[in-house]
Amino acid sequence: MKDLNYRLEQLKNDINNEIKIRIDEINGYLKRIADLNQKILTSSSISGSPNDLLDERDRLLDKLSELSNIRITSHSNGQISLSMGDKVVLNGSSYQEIRSLTIAETNDEYYAYVGNNPLTFDDGKMAALFELRDEIIPSYQQQLDEFGLYLVDSTNLIYKEGWDSTGTITGANFFADISTKRGFEDARLFRIAGNSDVFHSDTIQYVTSLSSFYSDPSIDLNNFDLYTVDSAASPSHYNNNNSIIHDSTNNAIYFDDPSGFQNKLVVDIKGDFLREYGFPTKEIKAYKIDPDNVQPGNLEFEIFGEDCNISFSDAGELVSNINSGSGGYLKAEEIDGFIYILPTTKIPDADLDTIVLNDVDGSLSQMEAQKVTLDALDTSKPTLNNLLGSNEIIEMSINGIKIEINPLKDTVYDLADKINATNTGVTASVTPHGSFVLRAGNLINFDLKNVTIKGPEKLFNALGFIEDDSNNIVTLISPYISPEQIDEKFSKADLLRIDKELGIVNQISVSSNLKENPSLLATDLGYYDTNYSPTGGGNVSVWDEISKMYDNSVLDNGRIGFSNFLGNIVTDIGVKGETADKMRLNSEMLNSEISLEKERVMGVSIDEEMTNLVKYQQAFNASARVITAVNQMMETVINNLGVV
Structure with a gap:
């Protein structure tokens, strides 16, 4: 670049x-x-x-x-x-x-x-030279700046959320800082990143079905094998019918559980409820054992350097000792005649394969344990009512274009998509650790101060932009807010200001700390268990997430991904070059026709001149013969007349 x-x-x-x-x-x-x-x-x-x-x-x-x-x-x-x-x-x-x-x-x-x-x-060559210098070339330089700017900022926001391979260093940038070194008066406000984790509010109380229900389905949870799995307690049957609500206004059903879903799994053992009623699900692995096959034995497993040893003599001890002696990583329960050994949220992504299981004496094999796949309630993309504490529909606007937000159904990803769809030059995205990000596109010269964003103060507070929290409609950003007011308003947010001039791409370089100490390279995004923690060596989730940027539509005001952007530039140059070549040929043909017409009017015609030459020659010959005849007549008169 x-x-x-x-x-x-x-x-x-x-x-x-x-x-x-x-x-x-x-x-x-x-x-x-x-x-x-x-x-x-x-x-x-x-x-x-x-x-x-x-x-x-x-x-x-x-x-x-x-x-x-x-x-x-x-x-x-x-x-x-x-x-x-x-x-x-x-x-x-x-x-x-x-x-x-x-x-x-x-x-x-x-x-x-x-x-x-x-x-x-x-017009003419001078107009073309000025257009090339002042418009066409700067437009391509701006596109390169845009590519570099989004690449650096998107990478850094993901990278700083990760840990190095030792799990000790976090919060560093991969690319060197590209923020302006000048005063804020001469800078553009390119990006605002909230400091809240929009995925993990204090309580995830609501989970909404993705299906529509025009009448109350009257669900009785006692008819389904839904179990809650919590690291602090034994699994229990989830049969709180009061938690299933039908909203006739939105034609939706949703869980409303004040105790929250943030630290527990809701597992659908038979798989006949969550998917059937359209709730978001994820797959988890579990061990399924017939109690009649349980024999005295011993299970050992290791996770995060912690060793657990579980001994048992019968099915009851197996369940009891797993619940009390697995460090909260595993829970067990006998359900419908089978023992299920289930992961808890204490394991990253509740992934049973994260555990290193040492079946030393072959107990699992002897018990004919099956590894099965179960459905669990997916709360990784919570709806906005968990942030706002209300199902009331709200509105925000960008340059007067209204965006309706339904907290019961919309997630932060839906909000980002709605912002991107306005085509106002403002783009939105969410980082892996839940930071909501607003950026300025080329339509507004990469400066958020060129738009006016309004909305409920409580929404902007929930997204981590501002401190104040009320139901008032406020202006988040506008051309009339001074740099000092911006600093004061966004004191809790992460701002990126950039220079006004072209050439940002020339500032791109890997951070000096990383070049000097490559071992500090962040690789692990960690997992969430009340807080984010490193997963451990071998995890490369930082770069898995960065690789997803390849197809993310964040460039050109949210219309193009990194994969197509440079290709589009090359295609655009080719199309414009071909168009210019055709225009040149047309101009040359038109100029040739005009030149021929001009020569016809103003130039010398050889045919016409030859015709005139012959005409004048014949006229000269005729004149000469007349003169000769006159001379002969005069000579006759003078010499012969009057002679006697």
Whole structure:
């Protein structure tokens, strides 16, 4: 990216130098045309039509018209006036020199001036050069900046949530800091990241079915084998019918359990409830054992360096000793004539395979234990009512475009999708540890201060942006909020401000600490059990998550992923190049036809000249014969008449 940006910058500098050369060339043509005007005026007053001078002036005007759009006004005395853009640059034998001047803070870029006024070229080679330098090349540089900016920021936000292989270092960046080193007045507010974990509110009280129910299904949980698995207690049958609510307004059913689902699994043993009623589910592994097959034995397992040893003599002891002696990682319960050994939330993702099981004496084999897959209630994407504490529908807006939020059904991912769908230049995403992120796209010049975002204060507080928490509708950000107010308002959030100029891609580099100590590379995103903790060596979830960015539609205002972005740039260049080539061919054909028509009117026709030559030759011969006849007649009269 740096190399491509360097080449574009070099091309831009070459075009800038050519602009100065072309302005000098235009001045040369103007000077010669002014001189010809003077000579034409003098010649016309002395010897009639100065054809050679007029032809030379036409030739110079043709050259000038290739560089710029010009307007010519002819006068009765053979003189002309010439305009470029809205400026008269030549009148008769006098002309105004076009100056090439640089403007402060434009990297020594040349601009055309007539006197003290800027001259704008609307057509011709000069217009093309200015468009290339000031619009086309910067647009591609901006796209490279956008790619680099999103790559660096997205990677860093994920990376800093991970731990190194030792599980001791976290919170560092992979890429070096690209935030502005100038004052905030001269910076763009690119990103706001909330400091709340939107996945793990204090209590996950609500879980909503993904299906629609237009009438109350009248569910009796006593008819289903739903069991709660908690690291602090033995599994128990979940039969709280009061926790299943039907909402006729939203045509939905949902769990409403004040005790919360955040630290327990709700397992559907038979698999006939959660999926049947459309609740979000995840698959977990468990051991299933027939109590009649239980024989005295011993089970050993290891997790996070902790060793557990469970001895038992019968089915009752197996269940009891697992519940009391497994460190809260495993729980067991006899359900419908089978013993189920279940993982708890204390194990990362409740993944039974995380445990290193040492079946030393073959107890599991002897008991013919089966590893089965069960459905469990998935609370990893909680609905927004868990953050807001209410099912009341609310609204936020971006530049007046309203976004309706239904806390009963919408998750933070749904909220991010709705924000991205507004096409306002504001994009939203969520990090693995639940930080809600707002970024500015190219539509608003990568500056969130160019939009107005309004909504309930309690929503912005729940997303971790601001401290205040009320039901009032407030303005989160707008062009009228000062940098000082932004700092005060977002004191709890993580802000990224960037420079206003192009060239951010040149700032991209791996952090110096990581280059000096590669062993500090973060790899493990950890797992959640009341807090985030490192999983341990061998976990590369940080890079698994970063690799998912490949297809995430975050670029170009949330429309394109990293995988297609650079390819789209190449395609765009190719299409524009082909279009320009076709326009060049069309222009050449049109110019050729106009030139032929011009030659037909103004040029010399060989056929016509030959015809005239023959005509005048015959006329000359006829005139000569008349003169000869007259001479003979005169001679006869003088010499022969009157002679006697």
